[in-house]
Structure formats: C-alpha cells, structure tokens
Amino acid sequence: MATMESLIVTVNRIQRACTVLGDHGGDTNLPTLWEALPSVVVVGGQSSGKSSVLESIVGRDFLPRGSGIVTRRPLVLQLHKTERGLQEYGEFLHLPKKKFTDFSMVRKEIQDETDRMTGKSKQISPVPIHLSIYSPNVVNLTLIDLPGLTKVAVEGQPESIVQDIESMVRSYVEKPNCIILAITPANQDIATSDAIKLSREVDPTGERTFGVLTKLDLMDKGTNAIDVLEGRAYPLQHPWVGIVNRSQADIKKNVDMIASRWKEREFFASSPDYGHLASKMGSEYLAKVLSKHLESVIRARLPGITSLINKSIEELEAELSHLGRSVAVDAGAQLYTILELCRAFDRIFKEHLDGGRPGGDRIYGVFDHQLPAALRKLPFDRHLSLQNIRKVVSEADGYQPHLIAPEQGYRRLIDGALNYFRGPAEASVDAVHFLLKELVRRSIAETQELKRFPTLQAEIAAAASEALERFREDSKKTTLRMVDMESSYLTVDFSRKLPQEVEKEIPFLRLWFIAK
Numbered sequence: 001m002a003t004m005e006s007l008i009v010t011v012n013r014i015q016r017a018c019t020v021l022g023d024h025g026g027d028t029n030l031p032t033l034w035e036a037l038p039s040v041v042v043v044g045g046q047s048s049g050k051s052s053v054l055e056s057i058v059g060r061d062f063l064p065r066g067s068g069i070v071t072r073r074p075l076v077l078q079l080h081k082t083e084r085g086l087q088e089y090g091e092f093l094h095l096p097k098k099k100f101t102d103f104s105m106v107r108k109e110i111q112d113e114t115d116r117m118t119g120k121s122k123q124i125s126p127v128p129i130h131l132s133i134y135s136p137n138v139v140n141l142t143l144i145d146l147p148g149l150t151k152v153a154v155e156g157q158p159e160s161i162v163q164d165i166e167s168m169v170r171s172y173v174e175k176p177n178c179i180i181l182a183i184t185p186a187n188q189d190i191a192t193s194d195a196i197k198l199s200r201e202v203d204p205t206g207e208r209t210f211g212v213l214t215k216l217d218l219m220d221k222g223t224n225a226i227d228v229l230e231g232r233a234y235p236l237q238h239p240w241v242g243i244v245n246r247s248q249a250d251i252k253k254n255v256d257m258i259a260s261r262w263k264e265r266e267f268f269a270s271s272p273d274y275g276h277l278a279s280k281m282g283s284e285y286l287a288k289v290l291s292k293h294l295e296s297v298i299r300a301r302l303p304g305i306t307s308l309i310n311k312s313i314e315e316l317e318a319e320l321s322h323l324g325r326s327v328a329v330d331a332g333a334q335l336y337t338i339l340e341l342c343r344a345f346d347r348i349f350k351e352h353l354d355g356g357r358p359g360g361d362r363i364y365g366v367f368d369h370q371l372p373a374a375l376r377k378l379p380f381d382r383h384l385s386l387q388n389i390r391k392v393v394s395e396a397d398g399y400q401p402h403l404i405a406p407e408q409g410y411r412r413l414i415d416g417a418l419n420y421f422r423g424p425a426e427a428s429v430d431a432v433h434f435l436l437k438e439l440v441r442r443s444i445a446e447t448q449e450l451k452r453f454p455t456l457q458a459e460i461a462a463a464a465s466e467a468l469e470r471f472r473e474d475s476k477k478t479t480l481r482m483v484d485m486e487s488s489y490l491t492v493d494f495s496r497k498l499p500q501e502v503e504k505e506i507p508f509l510r511l512w513f514i515a516k
C-alpha cells in the first residue's frame with residue numbers, strides 16, 4: 001500500500017511541475033500532461049457546501065468564505081498524510097519552503113494570491129493555486145476546488161461570469177481522467193442540483209462521479225435522504241455519501257474541525273434514519289473512499305501517463321537539440337553570438353551573389369538581357385529621323401544658320417538621345433533592387449542558426465531591407481548622374497568616332513558604346 005501512497009505523491013509532484021511550466025490543461029492547443037493526471041474535482045452550486053466538505057476532509061478551517069463567488073481560481077489541494085504527532089502545515093507552490101502552521105494565514109494567502117491574478121475585481125482565472133497540506137489527520141489525496149456554479153453575477157462581475165464559470169468547470173469535468181465530486185445540498189430538490197445535471201451530461205454512466213449530500217441536518221423534520229443514500233433515487237455507480245458539515249453558527253463560533261467531525265459521527269450514529277449507514281457516511285469515510293478510488297484510477301492510467309511523459313521528454317529533447325547550445329548570459333558573449341549569426345547570414349547572401357547559390361545570375365541577366373532589350377525599344381529612329389534632325393538643327397541655329405558643321409544641333413540631338421537612357425537605367429536599378437530583396441529573404445530563410453532566434457531574424461531582415469532601400473536611392477542618383485555626365489561633355493573625338501555608315505540598327509547605341 002505504501003507504494004500506492006507514494007504513487008499519489010508522485011502524481012502530485014508532476015501536477016505541481018505542470019503548473020510551474022504553465023500547463024494547467026484547458027483549451028490550449030499545446031500538448032498537456034496535466035489532463036493525463038487523474039484528480040478529484042469538487043463541483044457544486046453556490047453555497048452547496050463545497051468548501052465545508054473540503055475543510056471537513058482536511059480537518060482544518062482554511063478556505064475563504066463570504067457572499068457571492070468566493071472561489072475565483074481553481075485551488076489544487078494536495079493532501080499528504082504524515083506521521084501522527086507531527087505538526088500540521090500548509091505550503092503554497094508560489095511560496096516554496098514557506099510553511100504555514102497558522103491556517104488562518106493559509107486562508108489569507110489564498111485570498112491574496114487570488115487577487116494577485118484577478119485583481120480586486122471579481123473576475124475568475126483558470127490559473128490554479130497549488131496548496132499542499134501535510135497532516136496526520138488526512139489521507140493522500142488531491143482535490144481541485146472550483147468556483148461554485150452560479151446563476152447570477154454579483155455586482156462588480158461581468159454578465160459573462162455565469163458562462164465563464166461553467167466553461168471553466170466543464171474544462172475540468174469533461175476530461176476522462178477527472179473524478180467528479182458532485183456536491184448537492186440535501187435541503188434542496190436534488191433534481192435541480194447543478195452538480196448532478198453537469199456530471200450526468202459529461203459522465204452519463206456515472207463511473208467517474210461521486211455524489212455527496214451535504215446539509216442532511218437541515219432537512220425538514222420528517223423528511224430524509226435515505227432513498228438517495230441507499231441508491232433507490234438518483235442512483236450512481238458509486239454510492240452516495242452523506243455529510244454533515246459545520247453550520248454557519250458553528251463557523252461563527254469557530255467550532256473546531258476535529259470536534260465537528262466528532263459531531264458528524266454522532267449525527268449519523270444516533271440518527272434513526274441513517275444509523276445503519278453510519279460506517280459509510282461522513283467526511284472521513286468520503287476521504288478514504290476517494291483516496292482509494294484515486295489510487296485505482298492512477299494505477300489504471302499509469303501506463304498512459306508514463307508513455308505520455310516519455311513522449312514529451314523525447315519531443316523536448318529533440319527540440320532542445322534543434323535549438324542548439326544555450327545562449328550565453330553575459331553581454332560580450334551574447335554580442336559574439338549575434339555577430340556569428342550575422343556572419344552566417346552574410347556568408348549565405350554572398351554565395352547567392354557570387355555563385356554557389358542561385359540569384360547572382362539573375363542580376364547579371366538584368367544587364368545582359370533586360371537593359372539592352374529596353375534600349376533597343378528606345379525611339380531613336382524617330383528621334384534621329386531626317387525630319388527631326390532638320391528641326392533640331394534649325395532650332396539650334398536660331399536666326400544665324402551654321403556655316404560649316406551644325407555643332408549646336410548635333411549637341412542637342414545627342415543630348416536628347418542620351419536622355420532616353422534615363423528610364424531604362426532607373427528600371428535596371430529597380431530590377432536589381434527587387435532581386436536583392438528576394439535574395440535577402442531567401443538567405444534569412446536558409447540561415448539555419450537564425451531559426452531559433454525569430455526576433456533577431458526579423459531585425460536582420462529589417463536592417464538589410466532598409467540598407468537596400470538606401471542603396472537603391474543612391475544607385476539611381478549615381479546612374480542618372482552618369483547619363484548626365486556623358487551628355488554634358490561631348491568631345492570632338494566623340495563625333496570623330498561616329499561610324500561613317502549610319503547603321504540601320506541603333507546608331508546612337510553604337511555611338512554611345514563607341515564613345516564610352
């Protein structure tokens with residue numbers, strides 16, 4: 001049996017690890033170990049007696065009380081049985097090593113930790129609070145206390161609170177590893193029990209549901225719940241357990257929990273209705289039944305839990321090896337890592353440009369195909385038609401016609417022709433710019449080392465893109481400046497080199513290349 005008890009303790013440790021790692025189940029698309037771990041979830045309507053049942057099981061008065069919705073975060077209560085005579089204490093996961101021997105301080109810490117997550121608002125939060133209680137008066141058992149199913153939002157709560165609570169409760173009870181502790185007050189019509197309605201919906205066979213009837217002592221005189229407790233009414237696979245907790249008056253009088261347990265035992269033992277069931281009633285019996293059932297569920301689920309843990313370890317180890325060595329902490333080493341990553345990107349980008357990876361050939365193609373093709377389309381034939389030449393020469397001469405060579409006319413003709421080059425020159429700069437941006441994107445994607453640093457990857461891409469934009473503007477200015485330089489200084493040699501037979505193709509293209 002000791003092995004089984006350490007089994008629950010082991011599952012408790014895994015559960016705490018899940019919460020530390022942010023895995024508390026719920027609607028995440030991340031793989032979750034939390035949901036594979038069996039636990040007992042306490043479900044009931046408002047003021048049904050959930051907190052009282054938990055305190056009766058623990059034998060300590062430690063839960064916050066008040067009107068409206070008091071429980072606003074799931075409370076994962078892990079009970080650890082200790083040797084008789086040892087001091088009882090509580091310990092929170094978010095305050096490791098701090099032992100709470102004063103259980104009124106446990107209540108205050110639950111309230112404070114709830115407010116830390118939800119603020120002073122009355123909001124609820126799915127992030128659980130982990131509380132471990134070490135006591136000789138408990139059994140090894142894990143219980144999760146959830147906000148009470150309510151019908152109305154109290155002031156300061158959004159209308160959606162009713163739905164929000166139900167969704168949170170559902171996210172727990174619908175999981176196959178969840179053992180449902182459905183709390184129903186006996187002094188209300190069980191047919192209207194929120195807990196029974198919900199458990200029947202998510203666990204129609206009742207194999208995961210334990211029905212608890214509280215407030216048996218408050219039933220109207222002459223009525224009893226014997227039909228339910230003996231399984232004739234609202235039958236469940238596991239027999240109902242009747243509980244008598246402290247009344248509000250007892251709470252006010254600070255009746256001791258252990259004394260309250262004694263009163264409960266007296267109630268059942270002396271009851272004419274329930275005397276014959278006394279050995280199977282009360283919070284102590286309920287705790288033992290739940291602990292034994294939890295052990296059997298853990299035992300049954302152990303192979304699945306083990307394989308899930310092993311699978312998670314393999315996946316995490318694979319991810320770790322993919323991520324590579326850990327990044328240094330000091331600034332100098334981090335800078336070195338960043339420079340190394342930049343060099344890796346630079347190396348790949350250069351290979352695209354200089355050869356070894358595709359890309360540079362397309363840039364060459366801009367000058368070897370696109371630019372000449374664009375120049376061939378320039379309207380030199382129209383610009384250099386006899387009609388236009390006459391027009392430009394006569395305009396250049398003004399009222400004094402040229403005597404020998406129409407030099408001014410020539411200059412204007414050549415200047416006008418060279419201006420046609422501006423468009424294709426700028427288009428070539430744009431084409432090369434587009435190709436370089438594409439090469440940056442591909443180089444970033446091909447730099448494996450950068451994959452584990454998405455932020456740095458984005459920063460390098462942004463810096464490279466910004467630099468290319470600057471270079472593009474500078475390149476356009478330089479290209480147009482070259483065209484202007486050529487057309488602003490036509491030497492005599494330029495004209496002398498003109499081919500004698502004006503070829504049909506592109507006289508000025510040949511003229512241009514000869515002049516260069």
Ligand SMILES: Nc1nc2c(ncn2[C@@H]2O[C@H](COP(=O)(O)OP(=O)(O)OP(=O)(O)O)[C@@H](O)[C@H]2O)c(=O)[nH]1
Binds near residue numbers: 044048071148246
């Ligand atoms: N007489 C008597 N009173 C009970 C019993 N169980 C709970 N109460 C009283 O019912 C009231 C509500 O009990 P809680 O344990 O706070 O109920 P709860 O479901 O935790 O309430 P919330 O979580 O705040 O919705 C308290 O005043 C309890 O003292 C019982 O078995 N007998």
